[in-house]
Amino acid sequence: MTKERVKEGANKALFATAAIICIVAVIAIFVFIIIKSIPALSKIGFFNFVFGDVWHPDGDDVYAEALAGQYGILTMIVGSIFSTVGALLIGGILGFFTAVFLARFCGPKVKKVFGSVINLLAGIPSVVYGFFGMVVLIPFFANFSSTGDGAGLLVTSLVLGIMILPTVVALSRTGMDAVPQELYEGARALGATHEQAVFRTVVPAAKSSIVASLILGVGRAIGETMAVIMIAGNSAEFPTGLFGSFRTMTANIVLEMGYAGEVQMGALLSTAVILLIFVAVINLLFGLVVAGGKKDKHGKKRMPGIPLPKWLKPAAIGKAISWVCAVLVAVFLAFIIGYIVIRGVPHITPDFLFREYHYGDDPAILSCIVSTLLLVVVSIVIAVPLGIATAIFLNEYTKRGSKFVRIIRSAIDILSGIPSIVYGLFGMLTFVVWFGGASSILAGGFTISIMLLPVVIRSTEESLKSVPDMFREGSFALGAGKVRTIFKVVLPAALPGIMSAVILAIGRVVSETAPLMYTMGSVIQPMPDGVMGSGATLAVALYRLAGEYKYMDQAYATAVVLLVIVLGLNLLAGLIGKRLGKKFQGEKNVVRKKKENK
Amino acid sequence: MLFAKRKKTSEGAASQAARTGTSAPVGAETAQAEEQTSYEGDICVKGADLYYGDFQALKNISIDIPEKNITAFIGPSGCGKSTFLKCFNRMNDLVQGCKITGEFRIGDVDIYGNIDVNELRRNVGMVFQKPNPFPMSVYDNIAYGPRTFGIKKRAALDEIVERSLRQAAMWEELKDRLTKSALGLSGGQQQRLCIARALAVSPKVLLMDEPTSALDPISTGKIEDLCLELKQDVTVVMVTHNMQQAARISDKTAFFLLGDLIEYGDTDEIFDRPKNKKTEEYITGRFG
Ligand SMILES: Nc1ncnc2c1ncn2[C@@H]1O[C@H](COP(=O)(O)OP(=O)(O)OP(=O)(O)O)[C@@H](O)[C@H]1O
Ligand SMILES: [Mg+2]
Numbered sequence: 032m033t034k035e036r037v038k039e040g041a042n043k044a045l046f047a048t049a050a051i052i053c054i055v056a057v058i059a060i061f062v063f064i065i066i067k068s069i070p071a072l073s074k075i076g077f078f079n080f081v082f083g084d085v086w087h088p089d090g091d092d093v094y095a096e097a098l099a100g101q102y103g104i105l106t107m108i109v110g111s112i113f114s115t116v117g118a119l120l121i122g123g124i125l126g127f128f129t130a131v132f133l134a135r136f137c138g139p140k141v142k143k144v145f146g147s148v149i150n151l152l153a154g155i156p157s158v159v160y161g162f163f164g165m166v167v168l169i170p171f172f173a174n175f176s177s178t179g180d181g182a183g184l185l186v187t188s189l190v191l192g193i194m195i196l197p198t199v200v201a202l203s204r205t206g207m208d209a210v211p212q213e214l215y216e217g218a219r220a221l222g223a224t225h226e227q228a229v230f231r232t233v234v235p236a237a238k239s240s241i242v243a244s245l246i247l248g249v250g251r252a253i254g255e256t257m258a259v260i261m262i263a264g265n266s267a268e269f270p271t272g273l274f275g276s277f278r279t280m281t282a283n284i285v286l287e288m289g290y291a292g293e294v295q296m297g298a299l300l301s302t303a304v305i306l307l308i309f310v311a312v313i314n315l316l317f318g319l320v321v322a323g324g325k326k327d328k329h330g331k332k333r334m335p336g337i338p339l340p341k342w343l344k345p346a347a348i349g350k351a352i353s354w355v356c357a358v359l360v361a362v363f364l365a366f367i368i369g370y371i372v373i374r375g376v377p378h379i380t381p382d383f384l385f386r387e388y389h390y391g392d393d394p395a396i397l398s399c400i401v402s403t404l405l406l407v408v409v410s411i412v413i414a415v416p417l418g419i420a421t422a423i424f425l426n427e428y429t430k431r432g433s434k435f436v437r438i439i440r441s442a443i444d445i446l447s448g449i450p451s452i453v454y455g456l457f458g459m460l461t462f463v464v465w466f467g468g469a470s471s472i473l474a475g476g477f478t479i480s481i482m483l484l485p486v487v488i489r490s491t492e493e494s495l496k497s498v499p500d501m502f503r504e505g506s507f508a509l510g511a512g513k514v515r516t517i518f519k520v521v522l523p524a525a526l527p528g529i530m531s532a533v534i535l536a537i538g539r540v541v542s543e544t545a546p547l548m549y550t551m552g553s554v555i556q557p558m559p560d561g562v563m564g565s566g567a568t569l570a571v572a573l574y575r576l577a578g579e580y581k582y583m584d585q586a587y588a589t590a591v592v593l594l595v596i597v598l599g600l601n602l603l604a605g606l607i608g609k610r611l612g613k614k615f616q617g618e619k620n621v622v623r624k625k626k627e628n629k
Numbered sequence: 630m631l632f633a634k635r636k637k638t639s640e641g642a643a644s645q646a647a648r649t650g651t652s653a654p655v656g657a658e659t660a661q662a663e664e665q666t667s668y669e670g671d672i673c674v675k676g677a678d679l680y681y682g683d684f685q686a687l688k689n690i691s692i693d694i695p696e697k698n699i700t701a702f703i704g705p706s707g708c709g710k711s712t713f714l715k716c717f718n719r720m721n722d723l724v725q726g727c728k729i730t731g732e733f734r735i736g737d738v739d740i741y742g743n744i745d746v747n748e749l750r751r752n753v754g755m756v757f758q759k760p761n762p763f764p765m766s767v768y769d770n771i772a773y774g775p776r777t778f779g780i781k782k783r784a785a786l787d788e789i790v791e792r793s794l795r796q797a798a799m800w801e802e803l804k805d806r807l808t809k810s811a812l813g814l815s816g817g818q819q820q821r822l823c824i825a826r827a828l829a830v831s832p833k834v835l836l837m838d839e840p841t842s843a844l845d846p847i848s849t850g851k852i853e854d855l856c857l858e859l860k861q862d863v864t865v866v867m868v869t870h871n872m873q874q875a876a877r878i879s880d881k882t883a884f885f886l887l888g889d890l891i892e893y894g895d896t897d898e899i900f901d902r903p904k905n906k907k908t909e910e911y912i913t914g915r916f917g
Contacts, residue, residue: 035747430725501761505823508718509774509830510751519773524764 035512042514043428049420050439053488056481057442060449060457061307067460068304070094071297075102080301086267086278088287092294102298106269108305110277111253113270114263117188118195118252123245125192126199128349128356130241133200134207135229136353145361146204147605152364153197154535154601156542158573159590161261163367164190165577169262176274182264185273190258193363195248202247206240207233226346239324246317253309254450256281256545257574280306281452281545288456289549303453314448368594375591378584384592388557394576394585396592398558402472402566406551407540409476409562410483415533417480418487425488426495427517447485454482455546463550470565475551479543483536490535494528495521531608538600541593544570569593668752668833670736671696672717672864677731679712681724686712688888690731694881696833699856699865701875701896704885705911710868713885714836717866718753719746735834751778754827758839760819762811762826767803770811770822774830789829797825798855817848824855828863835859837867841874853878872912876900884908 072080074094083103092098133146164186172181210233218228234241256279264276265286271277278286284299284306291299386395421439429436458478466474498521506516522529547553552565554575559566567575569589576586672694679687686709694700702710712721719740721727733740740749751774762770771790772780780786790807794800799821811822820840827835837856841849856865856878869875875882876896883893884905892899892908903909 035745499761501757501759502763504720504723504757505761505763505826506773507723508720508750508755508757509777509826510747510749511773511777512747515777520763 039512039514043424046420046424046428049417050424052417053421053446053484054439054442056484057446060446060453060481063457063461064300064303064307064453068297068300071102071294072301072304074098074294075298075301079103080298081105081108081305084269086283088291088295088298090290090292090295092292094293094297098294100295102294104280104283104298104302104305106267107278107280107283107302110263110270111279111281111306111309113184113277114187114191114259114279115249115252117184118191119245119249121188121192122195122199122248122252123192125356125360126196126244126248127203127241128353129196129360130200130203130207130244131229131234131349132353132357134204135225135233136350137357145357148364149197149200149360150605151598151601153201154538154542154597156544156570156573156593156597157194157255157258158261158542158544158570158577159371159593160190160194160367161258162573162577162586162590163371164258164262166583167370172274178274180264180274180276182262182276183272183274184263184270184277187259187263190262191252191255193367194255194258195251196360198251199244199248202244203237203241206237206244209240210236224346226350230346230349239320243317243320243324246313246320250310250313250317250448253279253306253313254281254448254452256285256450256452257570260285261574261577280309281450284452284456285545285548288459289553300456303456306450307453310448310450311445314444371587371590371594374584375587375589378588379591380588383585383588388555390557394555394572394582396555396569396572396585396589398556399567399569399572399589400592402552402556402559403541403568403570405472405559405562405566406476406479406547406568407537409473410480410540411533411537413476413480414483414487414536418484419491419529421484422488422491422495423517423522426492427513427521443485443488446481447489451482451543452545454478455548455550457481458546458550466563470550470552472551472559472562472564472566475547475568476562478546478550479540482543482546483539486536486539487532490532491525491529494525494532497528498524527607531604534600534604534607538597538604541568541600542570542597544568544574547571548574569596668736668738668749669696672834672866673732673734674716675732677713677716677729677733679709679716679721679730680726680728682726686888687716690890692883692890692893694864694866696736696864697860697862698880699860699867699878700881700883701879702866702868702883702885703870703872703875703911704891706870707887708885709888710885711838714838714866714868715755717834717836718750718755720755722746747777751830752832753834753836754830754832755836756820756823756827756838756840758842760816760823760843762814762819762822764810764812766808767811767814767822768807771826771829774826778830793825793829796828796859797821798851798858799825815848817844817851820844820848821852821855824852828859832863834864834866837865839868839870842870849874872900872914884911886911 071094075083075098080102082105083101084105085101085103086106087101089098089100092100129149133142133149137145168186168189169181172186173179175181176183214232214236215228218232219225223231259279260282263278263282265278265282266276267278267283268276280302283302287295288299383395384400385397386392388395388398421443425436425439455478458474458481462474462477463470502520502524503516506520511519547568548571551571552559552567553571555567555572556565570593573586573589573593576582576589672692674693675691677687677690678685690713702714704710715721716729716733717735717740721729729741735749735753738744738749740753763773765773768790771793772786775786775789780789791800791804794803799818802818803822811819814822820843824835824840841852844852853874856867859865860880867875867879879896881894882896882899884891884899884903884907886907892903892905894904899908900912903912
């Protein structure tokens with residue numbers, strides 16, 4: 032009897048510890064970055080740093096002596112804002128109309144297939160997008176550029192726009208799908224056409240989701256690193272016009288962190304702080320919009336709507352635009368994937384895949400595949416148990432809405448909003464130092480585990496929530512304790528959802544690049560020496576190969592391998608996730624029956 | 630139903646394991662000094678009050694429920710029947726902000742005293758309004774309770790599963806489907822499976838909260854027959870909205886209204902000669 036109680040207590044303590052580790056991780060990242068940035072900010076001067084437009088660091092600068100370099104990041108702040116706005120214009124408009132198309136202008140089959148294809152795109156690694164921009168878009172737009180260089184704002188906005196598409200489409204579409212059918216029917220009953228009802232009733236009713244989706248897209252665009260450094264040109268200048276090299280804040284960090292001197296590193300950390308401030312504002316806006324949307328439904332406060340442009344008023348045009356956007360998106364996506372596959376597949380040879388690589392050889396990716404696998408193992412071993420335990424604690428042990436839970440939840444939200452390069456910076460300055468000062472798979476694994484936590488926690492929580500309470504009650508009523516109920520009834524029922532979360536997390540590990548470059552290894556190397564060895568993942572290898580024009584064929588081939596793995600994982604996750612829904616169908620029938628009886 | 634024998638070791642498991650069906654209580658001697666108290670006997674409640682936060686859901690309720698009888702709780706929606714029923718296995722412990730005062734005894738156990746709640750729930754089984762078989766096989770559903778209390782041997786579990794299913798009169802129906810998912814059963818079968826699941830740990834009391842309200846008439850009839858069968862061994866307390874059902878199967882009936890116990894007595898008395906005007910109005914269908 033008491034043994035039982037000890038067991039219950041111990042388990043609860045264990046779950047709570049996991050949750051606390053998550054909070055500590057968040058606090059640690061923030062405190063670390065901020066504290067480390069203070070000396071640099073005070074040496075350079077906050078004003079000079081933010082409003083200075085010359086970035087000319089000197090690697091020998093130290094805090095003790097007068098500065099030789101100049102550290103102003105205004106060009107990059109402007110660069111980040113401009114490219115994000117550009118992405119929002121392209122991805123926002125395309126995404127919004129594609130969402131309208133999916134929600135209201137297509138049949139169920141198209142909706143299902145096209146919808147899941149777009150979801151799949153969310154999994155494509157950013158290096159692949161960057162690579163596509165580099166090899167296809169830049170040469171193409173070079174024809175239109177006065178300098179003959181296609182890199183710059185236009186291509187960056189375009190690529191970022193495509194990258195935020197899935198985010199925008201998914202959330203706005205969910206919002207529109209959730210608009211009560213009565214609203215739509217009410218409009219039809221008043222004589223509105225289908226198009227009018229959609230654009231004047233359904234869209235306004237879903238506006239808070241739509242705005243939220245755009246804000247989320249903005250967050251994703253401003254935090255993007257790898258794709259940007261492959262196509263923006265990266266010189267620390269203001270973006271001028273559609274073409275011309277510029278640099279974003281994220282790019283600044285990743286370009287120089289590998290070799291920065293004392294003050295320079297401080298300045299990079301300060302760049303991260305400014306970036307985090309932007310992200311915080313975006314998160315805040317997102318929270319406000321979502322909260323506003325909730326109030327909206329209860330008929331209290333109304334959200335300021337997005338006014339529909341005048342030219343949209345003839346709603347038939349809206350429908351036409353939706354079609355055009357959806358087709359554009361489809362063509363674009365098919366083109367990206369098709370182009371890379373066609374160029375890459377012929378170069379996927381056994382030699383390329385399986386030859387053991389030595390320095391100086393032509394590239395081969397066996398060692399990268401092994402490194403990627405090791406990284407996956409390390410990060411999953413850390414993040415999955417911790418994430419699941421935290422989710423269990425949040426969902427099964429705490430009172431819903433308690434203060435402690437709210438703190439943990441917002442910590443998790445914050446964690447998921449931090450740009451990946453900030454994790455990279457943090458990991459390089461902590462884990463790499465702890466694990467012997469050199470990049471290692473272990474250090475990369477720790478870094479990326481923190482990134483995975485929010486993903487794992489959130490989706491585990493979702494699956495735990497989808498397990499009906501009556502199962503828990505049934506178990507308690509049979510005299511089972513909490514631990515037994517969780518492990519024997521709740522977790523098994525939630526397993527498909529949790530597994531699909533884990534698979535998505537693996538996909539994320541495989542696609543990430545920025546946080547790994549300086550924690551795990553940034554060049555293709557011979558076989559890694561266990562987890563303490565260093566090595567490049569496939570994604571990092573693609574970045575490297577893309578930079579060496581001599582090995583373009585191998586770059587294409589690597590991109591294909593990467594695509595196959597990541598899309599395969601996403602597909603698998605989707606399939607497994609669906610089984611969760613099926614699992615409780617028996618129960619749903621009963622509920623329906625009961626309603627009819629009453 | 631001739632095999633309630635279980636060579637169960639762990640102290641608690643054996644004492645209850647022996648009590649089942651018409652079988653002889655083989656192995657009952659294992660219930661030795663360790664547990665003097667027993668859940669066997671009448672249910673006695675004195676002066677029970679229950680609050681959900683500030684809202685008083687039960688008001689000074691006293692009732693004696695005789696063992697091995699069927700007692701029905703009736704009353705309009707929201708009057709506190711389910712709440713009261715859940716006091717007997719302390720499911721209300723799971724509700725935040727729920728405060729309970731008063732005396733609750735089952736047999737000679739003070740169930741809000743210093744007891745093991747899981748042990749209480751093993752002795753006081755519950756069947757819910759919505760059938761809630763776990764998403765696992767029929768066999769594992771029934772074995773869930775026994776396994777919780779430490780029975781691991783396959784042979785012992787096989788016996789319990791068969792015994793419980795026979796008690797619930799579904800052995801013939803289900804013996805070839807033991808390994809199939811319980812969610813594939815019909816609603817009525819699911820509910821009877823839940824009853825069998827509750828019986829697998831040989832409870833002394835079985836609480837049923839509108840067990841037939843989600844079911845068709847034929848399944849309802851089966852469950853009513855089952856209750857009449859069960860009351861030879863088990864104290865059944867059932868919440869029902871169905872007046873005919875209460876009249877048909879219960880020995881005692883308690884009428885609740887807005888958290889008060891208005892009237893309680895033999896079912897015949899309550900239905901034929903209600904003392905309280907409200908009771909009469911309710912059973913004649915004038916409100917509710
Ligand atoms: N968890 C809870 N928190 C707060 N109030 C509750 C809770 N559960 C029940 N109540 C309230 O207590 C009162 C009694 O509820 P209870 O579920 O016991 O009624 P009932 O008689 O079983 O009704 P029904 O016939 O509809 O099942 C109701 O007013 C209900 O709103
Ligand atoms: Mg009820």
